[in-house]
Amino acid sequence: RVVVHGGRTGCAAGSVSEPTDIVISLERMNAIEEVDSIGHAVVVQAGVILEALQSRVAEDDLFLPLDLGARGSCTVGGNIATNAGGVNVIRYGMVRNLVLGLEIVLPDGGVISSMKRMLKDNSGYDLKQLFIGSEGTLGVVTRAILKLEPAFSRRDTALAAVASFKDVTRLLSLSKSRLGASLTSYELMWGDYYRAVTTGLGVRSPVDATHEFYVLIETESCDGEAGRDIFMELLEKAISDGLIKDGVFAQSEQERREIWRIRDDFEPILREKPVYLFDVSMPIQTMDRYIDTVRRGLASVSRDAILHVFGHIGDGNLHLFVHPGAGEIASGGETRKRVEACVYEPLREIEGSVSAEHGIGREKKRWLSVSRSANEIAMMKTLKRSIDPKNILNPGVVFDL
Amino acid sequence: RVVVHGGRTGCAAGSVSEPTDIVISLERMNAIEEVDSIGHAVVVQAGVILEALQSRVAEDDLFLPLDLGARGSCTVGGNIATNAGGVNVIRYGMVRNLVLGLEIVLPDGGVISSMKRMLKDNSGYDLKQLFIGSEGTLGVVTRAILKLEPAFSRRDTALAAVASFKDVTRLLSLSKSRLGASLTSYELMWGDYYRAVTTGLGVRSPVDATHEFYVLIETESCDGEAGRDIFMELLEKAISDGLIKDGVFAQSEQERREIWRIRDDFEPILREKPVYLFDVSMPIQTMDRYIDTVRRGLASVSRDAILHVFGHIGDGNLHLFVHPGAGEIASGGETRKRVEACVYEPLREIEGSVSAEHGIGREKKRWLSVSRSANEIAMMKTLKRSIDPKNILNPGVVFDL
Numbered sequence: 035r036v037v038v039h040g041g042r043t044g045c046a047a048g049s050v051s052e053p054t055d056i057v058i059s060l061e062r063m064n065a066i067e068e069v070d071s072i073g074h075a076v077v078v079q080a081g082v083i084l085e086a087l088q089s090r091v092a093e094d095d096l097f098l099p100l101d102l103g104a105r106g107s108c109t110v111g112g113n114i115a116t117n118a119g120g121v122n123v124i125r126y127g128m129v130r131n132l133v134l135g136l137e138i139v140l141p142d143g144g145v146i147s148s149m150k151r152m153l154k155d156n157s158g159y160d161l162k163q164l165f166i167g168s169e170g171t172l173g174v175v176t177r178a179i180l181k182l183e184p185a186f187s188r189r190d191t192a193l194a195a196v197a198s199f200k201d202v203t204r205l206l207s208l209s210k211s212r213l214g215a216s217l218t219s220y221e222l223m224w225g226d227y228y229r230a231v232t233t234g235l236g237v238r239s240p241v242d243a244t245h246e247f248y249v250l251i252e253t254e255s256c257d258g259e260a261g262r263d264i265f266m267e268l269l270e271k272a273i274s275d276g277l278i279k280d281g282v283f284a285q286s287e288q289e290r291r292e293i294w295r296i297r298d299d300f301e302p303i304l305r306e307k308p309v310y311l312f313d314v315s316m317p318i319q320t321m322d323r324y325i326d327t328v329r330r331g332l333a334s335v336s337r338d339a340i341l342h343v344f345g346h347i348g349d350g351n352l353h354l355f356v357h358p359g360a361g362e363i364a365s366g367g368e369t370r371k372r373v374e375a376c377v378y379e380p381l382r383e384i385e386g387s388v389s390a391e392h393g394i395g396r397e398k399k400r401w402l403s404v405s406r407s408a409n410e411i412a413m414m415k416t417l418k419r420s421i422d423p424k425n426i427l428n429p430g431v432v433f434d435l
Numbered sequence: 436r437v438v439v440h441g442g443r444t445g446c447a448a449g450s451v452s453e454p455t456d457i458v459i460s461l462e463r464m465n466a467i468e469e470v471d472s473i474g475h476a477v478v479v480q481a482g483v484i485l486e487a488l489q490s491r492v493a494e495d496d497l498f499l500p501l502d503l504g505a506r507g508s509c510t511v512g513g514n515i516a517t518n519a520g521g522v523n524v525i526r527y528g529m530v531r532n533l534v535l536g537l538e539i540v541l542p543d544g545g546v547i548s549s550m551k552r553m554l555k556d557n558s559g560y561d562l563k564q565l566f567i568g569s570e571g572t573l574g575v576v577t578r579a580i581l582k583l584e585p586a587f588s589r590r591d592t593a594l595a596a597v598a599s600f601k602d603v604t605r606l607l608s609l610s611k612s613r614l615g616a617s618l619t620s621y622e623l624m625w626g627d628y629y630r631a632v633t634t635g636l637g638v639r640s641p642v643d644a645t646h647e648f649y650v651l652i653e654t655e656s657c658d659g660e661a662g663r664d665i666f667m668e669l670l671e672k673a674i675s676d677g678l679i680k681d682g683v684f685a686q687s688e689q690e691r692r693e694i695w696r697i698r699d700d701f702e703p704i705l706r707e708k709p710v711y712l713f714d715v716s717m718p719i720q721t722m723d724r725y726i727d728t729v730r731r732g733l734a735s736v737s738r739d740a741i742l743h744v745f746g747h748i749g750d751g752n753l754h755l756f757v758h759p760g761a762g763e764i765a766s767g768g769e770t771r772k773r774v775e776a777c778v779y780e781p782l783r784e785i786e787g788s789v790s791a792e793h794g795i796g797r798e799k800k801r802w803l804s805v806s807r808s809a810n811e812i813a814m815m816k817t818l819k820r821s822i823d824p825k826n827i828l829n830p831g832v833v834f835d836l
Contacts, residue, residue: 072604072720073751074611095612117557125616128555130564131532146810152716152751154529154791156518156568157799157806158833159815163531163564167557184612203473210475211496211585214657215526215616256615260661315553319473350474350553390555398558405558409547413822414560420821421814432559 036141036426038170040112041083043104045311046395048116048169048431060111063176066090074182075134075151080111080175087180096182099126103298111175117167119391124348125218125254126183128391129166135179136162141172141422151179164417169393170428172421186254189218190265191290194272195245195280199322202247205277206318206348209251212268216261219252220348221297224325227342227355234302240282240293250297303342303355310370312354312377316386318347324380325352331376332356335369351390378404394432402433437542437827439571441513442484444505446712447796449517449570449832461512464577467491475583476535476552481512481576497583500527504699512576518568520792525749526619526655527584529792530567536580537563542573542823552580565818570794571829573822587655590619591666592691595673596646596681600723603648606678607719607749610652613669617662620653621749622698625726628743628756635703641683641694651698704743704756711771713755713778717787719748725781726753732777733757736770752791779805795833803834 037051039059051057060081067077071094078087085105088098100113102120112118114136118129126132135149138161148162165173196202202222209217223231228248232239241248255261272278284290303309316324325343332339338359345352354377358369378388378401387405388398402411415435418425425435438452440460452458461482468478472495479488486506489499501514503521513519515537519530527533536550539562549563566574597603603623610618624632629649633640642649656662673679685691704710717725726744733740739760746753755778759770779789779802788806789799803812816836819826826836 070718070720072608073718117561119555119557123555127528127532128557130561131528140814144810146814147808148811150786150788150806151718152788152791154520154524154716154747154750154752155788155806156520156529156790156792156794157788158795158803158812159565159573159818160518160531160568161811161814163567164560164818166564167561172560184608184615186615207473207585212657214585214587214655254615256613260665264661315555317471317474317552319471346555349555351555385551387551387553387556387558389558390553391557393557394559402559405551405556407548409545410549410562411559413541413547413562416821417560417565417818420817 035429037428038115038174040080040109040115041104041107043108044112044116044395045313045392046389047397048393048395048428050396058174060109060176069094069096070151071096073151074184075179076182077149077177077179078110079177080109082110084108084110084113091182092185095185097185098180099183100129100132110178110180114166114175114178115168115170116393119346119349119351121221121346122218123346124220125215130163132181133162133166133178134181136165136175137177138162138165138173139176141424141426146173149177149179153181167393169395169431171418171431172427174427184256187256188261189252189254189290190262191250191252191284191293192265192269193240193282193293194249194251194269194278195241196247196249196277197279198246201277202249202347203318205249205272208272208277209268212271213253213264216253216255216264217251218254219250221250222345222347223248223250223297224343227303227344228296230303230342231296231300234305235295235299237292237295241280245279250293297344300355306357308358310356310358310373312356313390313392314352314354314377314381314386314388315350315390316381316384318350320384320386321347321352324384324386327380328354328376331380332373335372335376336360349390374401381405396431399431399433436830438829439516439575441481441510441516442505442508444509445513445517445796446714446793447790448798449794449796449829451797459575461510461577470495470497471552472497474552475585476580477583478550478578478580479511480578481510483511485509485511485514492583493586496586498586499581500584501530501533511579511581515567515576515579516569516571517794520747520750520752522622522747523619524747525621526616531564533582534563534567534579535582537566537576538578539563539566539574540577542825542827547574550578550580554582568794570796570832572819572832573828575828585657588657589662590653590655590691591663592651592653592685592694593666593670594641594683594694595650595652595670595679596642597648597650597678598680599647602678603650603748604719606650606673609673609678610669613672614654614665617654617656617665618652619655620651622651623746623748624649624651624698625744628704628745629697631704631743632697632701635706636696636700638693638696642681646680651694698745701756707758709759711757711759711774713757714791714793715753715755715778715782715787715789716751716791717782717785719751721785721787722748722753725785725787728781729755729777732781733774736773736777737761750791775802782806797832800832800834
């Protein structure tokens with residue numbers, strides 16, 4: 035049994051090993067082999083730390099459109115093996131969309147080298163797609179060629195308070211149609227989350243803290259002041275339409291960082307242990323009702339359960355933090371199972387997913403059937419058996435054979 | 436043996452049937468089931484004609500970011516089965532990037548229904564990726580959910596004459612960095628192609644017709660005059676830097692269509708039969724040298740061979756039209772093989788692909804090894820055998836088992 039280690043920052047227990055397992059660390063395969071500034075691509079080994087790669091390509095005025103909280107320790111190989119998401123998916127897609135070429139070592143030691151750098155290549159099955167996001171169960175990612183973009187010249191950020199979820203979706207539609215592809219983030223914080231983080235961090239809230247919802251909107255543009263002007267016009271329109279009740283536009287990188295800190299630094303929410311983190315996705319029009327359903331379910335599990343929510347809602351992705359309240363330790367884990375049921379079961383009806391970006395790992399495999407039909411899971415097992423017939427690679431991750 | 440028919444507009448003989456084959460036509464599965472104007476997605480059956488879908492979503496101020504010459508007769512199912520490309524790939528990617536959900540009928544009659552509409556879903560292997568672009572050999576695409584974008588409000592188009600290939604790549608880099616994601620087309624015509632089409636169609640060339648290269652640049656924007664202003668600034672900068680020698684900016688939809696007609700309507704090139712059409716891709720920095728190599732090779736095959744080239748070069752994709760000159764009919768097909776060798780063999784060294792967007796079909800399968808290693812082809816066959824053990828679906832397409 036072979037378990038591969040990247041930066042070990044995964045959130046779904048996907049690279050946990052047992053005492054008798056062989057662990058392969060890719061830590062020393064950390065070369066950035068080539069930055070192709072004409073073709074806008076970079077050739078990397080799997081062990082490169084994401085942040086190191088971001089910095090290196092920036093030296094050539096290029097931009098890697100992948101960013102996530104674990105940037106300082108996660109590796110590119112792990113990002114590919116788990117099809118990582120992050121904060122720019124609304125504009126650039128998941129890691130899958132950035133992988134031009136891939137080198138994979140198979141369970142029998144054979145090497146699949148598809149290290150091409152073209153955007154377009156329809157010569158037979160696109161094999162790399164099968165390995166991206168397979169969580170170490172089909173092959174070992176060793177090298178890759180990733181797509182780059184030209185560095186953008188300016189970034190503008192606003193924080194807006196919104197009165198209802200319906201207005202949140204209206205503001206999203208308006209933002210998409212006015213900002214087009216310059217819209218790179220549309221992050222929603224529920225009011226409880228916003229207040230818990232601002233109070234817990236002891237930071238001054240830049241807008242009135244009593245609203246129902248807070249949206250962080252960010253744009254990237256390449257065109258002097260024009261990008262900001264378009265963004266400002268959107269905000270003025272949204273205010274005059276009543277979609278935005280209160281707001282602030284970052285006037286400096288310092289102010290931008292203060293706004294992002296409220297979204298990123300959920301440390302205050304983790305203080306009262308235990309806290310269970312969830313990563314679900316669903317059609318955006320079902321989100322509001324879904325959260326109500328979860329909230330009601332949690333109340334029936336524990337009278338003092340606490341739910342905090344934020345999400346990359348432009349991508350249909352919510353992160354839920356649940357503190358189950360008192361009584362957890364006494365129940366020996368039964369509470370956790372009941373909390374999971376509250377979060378996952380309502381996804382069946384609305385055709386949601388138990389994992390938007392974190393993956394299934396070992397942690398969620400018993401909930402896989404919420405997102406995937408029996409035929410889909412049977413096909414996954416067929417593929418696993420044909421590529422890894424001895425079940426060597428990361429057995430027990432995603433599903434049990 | 437089962438062959439599936441969509442619009443039968445493929446360019447690689449991928450849906451050719453033999454007298455004893457069973458043909459499945461999806462012509463009557465042509466419902467557009469739902470346009471989701473909040474979630475920006477559309478639920479369609481496989482037999483929907485691409486142009487009908489484009490028109491339908493436009494009624495809801497939405498935009499399907501897929502367009503190609505066969506729009507009036509190709510079907511969405513065929514577009515997915517072949518991972519179609521087209522004229523907007525530089526901005527929106529191939530069809531693969533637009534498929535949120537997919538329903539597939541397997542060779543044993545089982546149905547894989549992954550009809551989810553979220554941008555993010557990492558719950559297990561992303562099975563649909565394996566079927567997209569598999570050219571009817573692994574399953575039958577019956578329904579899909581495709582991603583939509585808000586309709587853009589303006590489109591601007593320019594035609595620029597450029598003196599050298601190096602300047603073509605410089606202009607591309609400048610365009611990408613100045614225009615960002617509003618750049619939707621960057622189409623290059625070699626001078627010979629440009630002159631053959633304008634002369635053959637009897638149209639007045641909007642710019643001097645004696646230049647080496649002609650680039651069609653198009654942008655989409657959502658923001659009044661600002662988009663055009665940014666585009667004009669780019670063009671002025673490129674002219675003052677000497678990258679553009681001559682140019683025209685379309686002042687009306689009529690003028691825009693006249694420019695596109697030169698790029699699209701290659702009928703004059705097809706007049707002298709036979710003409711072989713090729714669809715190759717390669718790293719952009721190798722393109723110029725590659726075309727020189729092909730030209731030299733063709734000259735050794737036939738003294739009067741004619742080569743015309745245009746391409747979606749922002750995507751690394753070139754289309755070559757070769758008229759082998761006199762003597763073809765006499766040689767009984769040998770000339771064609773020699774022409775194919777001239778076009779495909781030089782791709783090995785530069786790590787190019789024998790098919791950027793048309794697919795392998797039956798036509799190119801003997802050249803598959805130029806683009807793919809023995810291990811890659813072996814893996815394709817492993818997958819084919821595990822999903823279609825009786826080799827029922829489109830046997831003999833992509834490879835022979």
